[in-house]
Amino acid sequence: MDLSLAIFVQIIVAALLVIGLMVGNAVVMVYMERKVAGFIQRRPGPYEVGPWGTLQALCDSMKLLAKQLYRPGNVDIILYYLAPILAFFPVLLLFLPIPFGPYLTALNVNEGIILILAFAGLGVLSNLLAGWSSNNKYSLLGAARAVSQTVAYEIPMILALLAVVFQCGSMDLKNVTEQQGAWPWEWNVLTQPLAFFIYVVSLVGETNRAPFDLPEAESELAAGFHTEYSGMGFALFFLSEYANMLLVSLVAAVFFLGGYKGPVADGFWWIFIKAYAIMFFLVWIRWTFPRVRFDQLLNINWKWLLPLSLLNLWLTAIIVKLLI
Amino acid sequence: MNDILNNIFHSLARLFADLEAWLAPFLPSQDLAAYLAFAFYVLLLLGGGLVAVLARNLVRATLGLIITFLGVAGMYLLLASPFLALMQLLIYVGAVCVLIFFAIMLTKNTSDGEEARCPRLSNLSLAGLAGLAPLVVIGPLIYQGTSSLVTRRPADTVANLGEGLLSIDLLSFELISIILLVAMAGAVYLAFRPHGGRAR
Numbered sequence: 001m002d003l004s005l006a007i008f009v010q011i012i013v014a015a016l017l018v019i020g021l022m023v024g025n026a027v028v029m030v031y032m033e034r035k036v037a038g039f040i041q042r043r044p045g046p047y048e049v050g051p052w053g054t055l056q057a058l059c060d061s062m063k064l065l066a067k068q069l070y071r072p073g074n075v076d077i078i079l080y081y082l083a084p085i086l087a088f089f090p091v092l093l094l095f096l097p098i099p100f101g102p103y104l105t106a107l108n109v110n111e112g113i114i115l116i117l118a119f120a121g122l123g124v125l126s127n128l129l130a131g132w133s134s135n136n137k138y139s140l141l142g143a144a145r146a147v148s149q150t151v152a153y154e155i156p157m158i159l160a161l162l163a164v165v166f167q168c169g170s171m172d173l174k175n176v177t178e179q180q181g182a183w184p185w186e187w188n189v190l191t192q193p194l195a196f197f198i199y200v201v202s203l204v205g206e207t208n209r210a211p212f213d214l215p216e217a218e219s220e221l222a223a224g225f226h227t228e229y230s231g232m233g234f235a236l237f238f239l240s241e242y243a244n245m246l247l248v249s250l251v252a253a254v255f256f257l258g259g260y261k262g263p264v265a266d267g268f269w270w271i272f273i274k275a276y277a278i279m280f281f282l283v284w285i286r287w288t289f290p291r292v293r294f295d296q297l298l299n300i301n302w303k304w305l306l307p308l309s310l311l312n313l314w315l316t317a318i319i320v321k322l323l324i
Numbered sequence: 325m326n327d328i329l330n331n332i333f334h335s336l337a338r339l340f341a342d343l344e345a346w347l348a349p350f351l352p353s354q355d356l357a358a359y360l361a362f363a364f365y366v367l368l369l370l371g372g373g374l375v376a377v378l379a380r381n382l383v384r385a386t387l388g389l390i391i392t393f394l395g396v397a398g399m400y401l402l403l404a405s406p407f408l409a410l411m412q413l414l415i416y417v418g419a420v421c422v423l424i425f426f427a428i429m430l431t432k433n434t435s436d437g438e439e440a441r442c443p444r445l446s447n448l449s450l451a452g453l454a455g456l457a458p459l460v461v462i463g464p465l466i467y468q469g470t471s472s473l474v475t476r477r478p479a480d481t482v483a484n485l486g487e488g489l490l491s492i493d494l495l496s497f498e499l500i501s502i503i504l505l506v507a508m509a510g511a512v513y514l515a516f517r518p519h520g521g522r523a524r
Contacts, residue, residue, distance in 0.1 A: 009340060079383065103330050111482070114410040121418020125390070128425050132383055140429060147426050151419065171482065 011096065014106030018095040022243040023061075029242045030057040033283050040287040064238075067231035072135065075228070079133035084229065084236035087126035090119045091243045098250050099174040100268040101260045112173040113161060116251060117154075120206075123244060124150045127215065130237070131225035142224025145294060146208065146215035152301045153205035153212075159309035160195040160202070163316040164188055164255045173251075177259030182266070189256040194312045196256045198305055200278070203248045205301065207241070210286040214294050245282065249275040361402055368395030382428045390421050407482055 031046070031054060038045025046053030071080065097112035099105045109115055124147060131143020167188065168176045180187050189196045205212040216224030226237045253259055253274035262270030292300070368391055375388025393416040400409035489497045 076381070076383070079387070103333050109406065111407050111410055114407065114414065118410045118413035118418060121414060121422070124422055125417070125425075128422065128429075129383070129387075132425070132429065144426065144429050147422055147429075151422060151426075154418075 011106060014096055015092050018092050018106075021095070021246075022091065022239055025246045026239050026242040027057045027061065029245070029279065029283075030060065032280070033286075036280070036283045037287045040284070061235070064231060064235040069231045069233060072228050074135045076133040076135070079129045080228075081233075083126045083130035083133060084233045086129065087123060087240040088236045090122040091240045091247065093119050094247050095243075095250075097173055098247075098254065098271075099177055099259060100271055102266055104260075104268055105174060108174065109172070111171045113165065113171050113251070113255075116247070117158060117161075120244070120247075121154075123240065126237075126240075127225045130229065134225075134228035136228050138222045138227045139225050142215045142221045142227070145221075146225055149205055149208070149212070149214060149297060152298060153202040153305075156198050156301065156305035156309040157202040157206055159306075159313050160192075160199040161251075161255060163195040163309075163313050164192055166313070166316045166320050167191060173254050173259070177254055177261060180258040180261060182258065182261045182263055184258075187256060187258040192256065192312075192316070194308065195316075196252075198309045198312065199252060199256065200281075202301070202305060203252065204282065204285070205297070207245050207248060207282075209245070209282055211289040211291050212297055213286075213291065214297060217291060219291075245279060246275060249278040249282075252278055358402065361398070365395045365398035365402065368392070368398065383425070386421060386424050386428065389424070390417055393417050393421065407485065 034056070035045040035053070044053075046056035049055045049059055071077070094116050096107040097105065097109050097115050127146040127150075128143045131139040131141075131146070134140075164176065165171055168179050170176055170179075176188075184190075208215050215221075216226070218224075221227070226234055229237060250271065253271050257274045258270070259274075260266050260268060260271045262273075372388045372391030372393075372395060376385045376392060377388075379385040379388060393412060396416075397409040397412040400406075400412060
């Protein structure tokens, strides 16, 4: 490893940019979520604050900043305050290996995808700590659900990505992008349609979004693992949740949809357009499908996604072996 | 647009190279930085281990274990094996510790449980002996000095690791697989519950 000032400065600048991206992303996503939900349910959504309600999300975040931090009695104080911090900071690291443009990568690592998957595991841990330390049955149940769900959905997700890694022969996100072309028929989604399907389904499970949002199912668990958090504690969970959504969408864009490559000119605009298209899809299905039951959720994963992803990996390995 | 960005990055890189040459006397050298990193990871390892052993509450003990695993991952990083370091995080922190947490949550966990009592002196001394046991193997190595024993392995790329596991280290790889298989079969046997019956 090369220690140099340039790399340090690069990482610090990148971390600042990523924080900006996370906050901006949360504001945009909250607005999009409420507006799309409104249109799907044939109502206007937010329209009072600012033109077409665009300032609503800003006002909400101001409210969260100004709220009192309330700590319930008998919580495990260290773990209670550690959990939201632990949810927020690993996400910063996750954005570093993403190639946003031909030259816009904060950290060039050969095992970029492993880096992302490794630090994504810390997110579950924060959910767990939050649920356990809150001294609340709803929180504990939410945390227990979060774990069994995330651990389960991580496996088909990794196997789907592994199929693409087999095909490209590289774990470097930039290299994977470079092997795809600008036009949709040159993307990996055409050669790996099953992997893309599995990835998108397990992405919903991994980010705890409806219809798979059992850890925070409000009709059964109040708010799940973050029931006892108010103000900035809740805001940090909220931010990291939306950042995680953006991250898995960016990874999907890189691995299956050609990353920053696109017609006319390559650049960060394409990767963001693709990632936000996937996010729009996530919002869309959230307001379209009802929540599944917990046993159904686990059955989908262990009885369908896992065998399918293993089959896909096996087929990919055979085809790659035959072609080379 | 991309050309402009590229130009900006290149001029920035030149600027930083100049700045670094100018600052060189004030920056820690590569060796010193490595020692500092080593000290930090040792601190993580020992501190995490102490928390894991001394905590009066299982969840905090597991948190100590996680800190220890982070220290181990840092050591791998320092040994120029980033892939192993990331795998350490992915498997131990992301999966093993989470499963331990899960097991803790399924049990009734109180802070005045069995694990919170002060252990007896005989237990403590036995535990100390067990902790020192690895010294039997490592001690002579430390005494001899290990620099002559280290042979440079090929670079830590995934391809090299895979080839190594399926050629030179095939036997140990298979043995580890058998151990894991036996452990899994044992766990299934212990938890298996015939219809209407009770777990063994």
